[in-house]
Amino acid sequence: xxxxxxxxxxxxxxxxxxxxxxxxxxxxxxxxxxxxxxxxxxxxxxxxxxxxxxxxxxxxxxxxxxxxxxxxxxxxxxxxxxxxxxxxxxxxxxxxxxxxxxxxxxxxxxxxxxxxxxxxxxxxxxxxxxxxxxxxxxxxxxxxxxxxxxxxxxxxxxxxxxxxxxxxxxxxxxxxxxxxxxxxxxxxxxxxxxxxxxxxxxxxxxxxxxxxxxxxxxxxxxxxxxxxxxxxxxxxxxxxxxxxxxxxxxxxxxxxxxxxxxxxxxxxxxxxxxxxxxxxxxxxxxxxxxxxxxxxxx
Amino acid sequence: xxxxxxxxxxxxxxxxxxxxxxxxxxxxxxxxxxxxxxxxxxxxxxxxxxxxxxxxxxxxxxxxxxxxxxxxxxxxxxxxxxxxxxxxxxxxxxxxxxxxxxxxxxxxxxxxxxxxxxxxxxxxxxxxxxxxxxxxxxxxxxxxxxxxxxxxxxxxxxxxxxxxxxxxxxxxxxxxxxxxxxxxxxxxxxxxxxxxxxxxxxxxxxxxxxxxxxxxxxxxxxxxxxxxxxxxxxxxxxxxxxxxxxxxxxxxxxxxxxxxxxxxxxxxxxxxxxxxxxxxxxxxxxxxxxxxxxxxxxxxxxxxxxxxxxxxxxxxxxxxxxxxxxxxxxxxxxxxxxxxxxxxxxxxxxxxxxxxx
Numbered sequence: 077x078x079x080x081x082x083x084x085x086x087x088x089x090x091x092x093x094x095x096x097x098x099x100x101x102x103x104x105x106x107x108x109x110x111x112x113x114x115x116x117x118x119x120x121x122x123x124x125x126x127x128x129x130x131x132x133x134x135x136x137x138x139x140x141x142x143x144x145x146x147x148x149x150x151x152x153x154x155x156x157x158x159x160x161x162x163x164x165x166x167x168x169x170x171x172x173x174x175x176x177x178x179x180x181x182x183x184x185x186x187x188x189x190x191x192x193x194x195x196x197x198x199x200x201x202x203x204x205x206x207x208x209x210x211x212x213x214x215x216x217x218x219x220x221x222x223x224x225x226x227x228x229x230x231x232x233x234x235x236x237x238x239x240x241x242x243x244x245x246x247x248x249x250x251x252x253x254x255x256x257x258x259x260x261x262x263x264x265x266x267x268x269x270x271x272x273x274x275x276x277x278x279x280x281x282x283x284x285x286x287x288x289x290x291x292x293x294x295x296x297x298x299x300x301x302x303x304x305x306x307x308x309x310x311x312x313x314x315x316x317x318x319x320x321x322x323x324x325x326x327x328x329x330x331x332x333x334x335x336x337x338x339x340x341x342x343x344x345x346x347x348x349x350x351x352x353x354x355x356x357x358x359x360x361x362x363x364x365x366x367x368x369x370x371x372x373x374x
Numbered sequence: 375x376x377x378x379x380x381x382x383x384x385x386x387x388x389x390x391x392x393x394x395x396x397x398x399x400x401x402x403x404x405x406x407x408x409x410x411x412x413x414x415x416x417x418x419x420x421x422x423x424x425x426x427x428x429x430x431x432x433x434x435x436x437x438x439x440x441x442x443x444x445x446x447x448x449x450x451x452x453x454x455x456x457x458x459x460x461x462x463x464x465x466x467x468x469x470x471x472x473x474x475x476x477x478x479x480x481x482x483x484x485x486x487x488x489x490x491x492x493x494x495x496x497x498x499x500x501x502x503x504x505x506x507x508x509x510x511x512x513x514x515x516x517x518x519x520x521x522x523x524x525x526x527x528x529x530x531x532x533x534x535x536x537x538x539x540x541x542x543x544x545x546x547x548x549x550x551x552x553x554x555x556x557x558x559x560x561x562x563x564x565x566x567x568x569x570x571x572x573x574x575x576x577x578x579x580x581x582x583x584x585x586x587x588x589x590x591x592x593x594x595x596x597x598x599x600x601x602x603x604x605x606x607x608x609x610x611x612x613x614x615x616x617x618x619x620x621x622x623x624x625x626x627x628x629x630x631x632x633x634x635x636x637x638x639x640x641x642x643x644x645x646x647x648x649x650x651x652x653x654x655x656x657x658x659x660x661x662x663x664x665x666x667x668x669x670x671x672x673x674x675x676x677x678x679x680x681x682x683x684x685x686x687x688x689x690x691x692x693x694x695x696x697x698x699x700x701x702x703x704x705x706x707x708x709x710x711x712x713x714x715x716x717x718x719x720x721x722x723x724x725x726x727x728x729x730x731x
Contacts, residue, residue, distance in 0.1 A: 264459035264532075267426050272473030272520070273447030282472070286463035 123147060123342035130338050146339035150347060154340055156327035157316055163344055165317075166324030169235065170304055170351075173320055177239045178299040181246035182292065188247070189254025190280050194266050204255070211248035219312055226313060233315040241313055242303045250295055257291040258284060293359055301352040321348050377402045377437060377560035378423060378528055384431035385422060385584075392418050393584045396432070403558045407571040410581035411607070416564045419581070420530050423562065425449050437527055447477070449528075452521025456533040458513040460505035466516050467501040470523050484523075491519040494553070511542045518553070531563040535570060547573060568608055572596070580604050598721075602728035605651045605721055611685065613651035614695045617725065620648045625722070630691045632668045636718035639731050647725035654685060654696040658714035660703070666714020672697075674709045686711070 118135055123146050125139040154162040191197075192204055222241060223232060231237035261284070269279045285292075310320040319327070325348045329341045378400040385393040393415050400406050408416040421427040423434060425446035433442045441449045460469050470491060474484045492498040495515045505513055514534060521529050534550075535543045551574055554561055565571055571578050572592045579589045580603075588600045599605035606612050618627030623643060625632045627650075634643075658666040672688035672695065683701040687694050688711075697713055699705065722731040 262457050262459060264455040264457050265461065267421075267424075267446075268453065268455060268459040268520070269461075269472075270426060271424060271446045271451065271453045273445075273476035274472070278476060283461055286461075 119342045119346055123339050123346060125339055127335070127337065127339060143339075146337070147343040147347070149337075150328070150340045150344035154328045154337075154344065155331070156319075156324050159316065163321060163324055163328070163347055166319055166321035167347075169314075169318055170321040172235050173238050173242065173310075174300060174303045177242035177246070177303050178296060180239070181243040181250055181299055182295045184243070185247055185250030185295070186254045186285070186288070186292075187280065188251040189256075190258050190284055191276075192251070192255045193258035194279070194284075195276065204251075207248050207251055211252075215245075215308060219308075223312070232313065233318060235314070235318050238309060238313050238318070238320070241309050242306070245309075246299055246302070249298070253291060253295060253298075254288075257288065261287060297355055297359055300355050304351050375402055375438065376400060376435070377404065378562065379435040380419075380423070380432070381435070382432040383419075383422060383429055383434065385418060385427065386430050391584065393422070393429075396584070396586065398579065398586065398589070400560060400562065401576075403560055405554050405561045405563065405574055405576045407575035407578045408562065408564045408581060409566070409568065409571040409578050409607075411566060414581040415584035416566075416581050417532055418584075420532055420562060420564045423449075423528075424451055424453050424530050447473070450526045451528045451530055452524040452526045453530040454514070454517045454521050454532065454534045456536050458505070458510075458517045458537070460513055460516055460520075462505055465502050465504055466497060466508070466519075469505065469516055470501075470519050473520065473524055487523045487525065491522040494522065494556075495519050510538050511546060514538065514546060518550075522557075527560055529559050529561045531561065531565075533565055534563075536565070536567070543570075550574060568610065572608075580607060598730065600730050602649060602651065602723045605723070605730075609653050611654055611696050613653050613721070614693055616650045616652075616691055616693055618648060618650060618691075620645050620722070620731075625650055625717070627691050630670075632715060632717060634717045634722070635667065636716070637720065637722065638718075639722070641731060644731065648731060649723040649725055649728070651721040651723065652695075652715060652719070654698040656716065656719040657695065657697040658716060659697060659699050659711065663712050663714040666716050668715045668717075669712065670714075671710050671712050674705055674707060674711055677705055677707055677709075688713075 121137070121139055122130060122135070124142050124144070126143050126145070129140060150162055151164055152162040153160055159165060188207075192200055226232040226237040226240070229237070229240075231240065265283060265287075266279065269283045274282060304320075305322060306320065307322045307326070310323045311326075314320065314323065325344050328344050376399045378398075380396060380398040383393055383396040383398075384391070396419065398419075408419060410416045418427065422429050423436075425441065425444060425448075429442070433440060435441065436449055436451065439450075446453075461472065464472065467488060470488045471484050474487065479487075488501070489498075492501060495518060497512065497515050497519060500508060500512060500516070505516065508516065514537075517534070531550075535546055538546060547570055554574075563570075563574060575592055577589060578592055578595050580587045580595065582603055588595055588604045590598075590600075595604060595608055599608060602615065606615070616627050618625050618630075620626075620634070620643075622645065623634055625634055625648065632650075663669055670690070672690050674686040674688055675694070676687040678685040678687075679701070681701055684699045684703060684705060686697050686699060686705065688697060689695070690713075695713075697711075699711075705711065723729060724731055
């Protein structure tokens, strides 16, 4: 037979990238991506327009000239009730709430998870079950009892009160996360450390924690976004001076008197969402890896 | 003096008894292998000795000290694990010195012991590497080094070679044997690999269901297994067992009638139902057939050439008899070969109790 090089399979298999299927798949993905990105695009262009330009009604049009006035107003001078210092006050309130809540909740939950995974004590499972059950009780049920508790502690309306609430409410999911992660680490490592004479804290700090970077990243992201985006606890347990950024955003957007300043509203919304967005973009890959690592073994 | 002495050890998880009334004395400098299939309690026993599992009853003494309630680090043991269990974020040196730092050993003493271990195990050039940058064999050397630096009397090994490939396993096995010869420490070694057990051990404890079946030298266990389980467990391929009857000094199974002269019956000669076990390598073939008390011709149903020797499977007295032949014999499926059985090399067990007769 003559050498029919095109028909006789030989060597590397030719790759056909432009099949009907792949065009369909990628086409669908692109359309969906545009669909989800459209609101963000509208928000950004609107925030850069002046009010008269917005009134013309071309929602998707690019701004005639980039105008950052709305951004400055949203940050520094927009009024919420009596205060006219924009979102900046809320931003700093949110920072003061988020940073200690994230640190304290993760510090406590990681030790909880470690103890549950590696030092099972009598009643550990009961304790764990109760803790997890707490995650399923609707927040609304606990709102008022917590008001009373905070009032009796003398921190109702204070940032400290909010920090306590966030720390406690982060406990079930974080403990579950850390317990599962520590259970997935080889048990022999823990045994080796015990033979090497390390105690409860020695093993935790010198052996377990250095191996926990992926799950720590997950916990940090979960807590930062969760606490930053919280609205319910913020509006219930804080006062106007201590409102977190989300509550202030609501107050700016929903102010009932005067003209609706769409450009300011858009800028304020983007500003508020910037922190969780940044966290996701910076650590998205680590996040997925950590979630997978914690999910391997239960 | 006994190096490790275990008295009436009980361990139960809830209602499940894992170890029950176990007694075991290990001599100073002895290499003892705990051998058994998975779930027999051998690793559990090792963890009890190490103090990693709290026992339910009994006592454990190490070097004359009652360590029943002592922490693992206080028992004077070093342990090597199957998965190496090296601390991934520490360098090799950090791994070796971690236990010493915890014990607040002075710096120059740590230096001295780490250097000595590195020299013995030839891991000096690796001291600054992380475990991830080491091969499997190197990792296991570091793990052994971690036990070595502790300067302890008793080494515990929990299937240390199981994660290595066959060639490396054979190499490290020899190294372990040399290490034991040079250090003369007591070593307790858990494995399910009978080759490791036979080659390394001074004594082997064969376990089943949390009970030690036989505790004896490899030679004794191979040649005089106390019961059918041990006989079946040791040897690869294992013995072929025949059900039959002992009658007037002869073993009868169907048409086959074997003399038993030369077999050392521990309880004297008896009559009754019995089991005969014979190892593939104890079936006589070739020139040895002439000396055998019983001779016959069988058909090789299946031939497994293994290089150094050849295994054949042949029908004999209603069973598939395994025979080990010289590897140079040219033999094919269906060939007729002459074999002989020597009662002195067979094993007889009571049919009911399965204990050695």
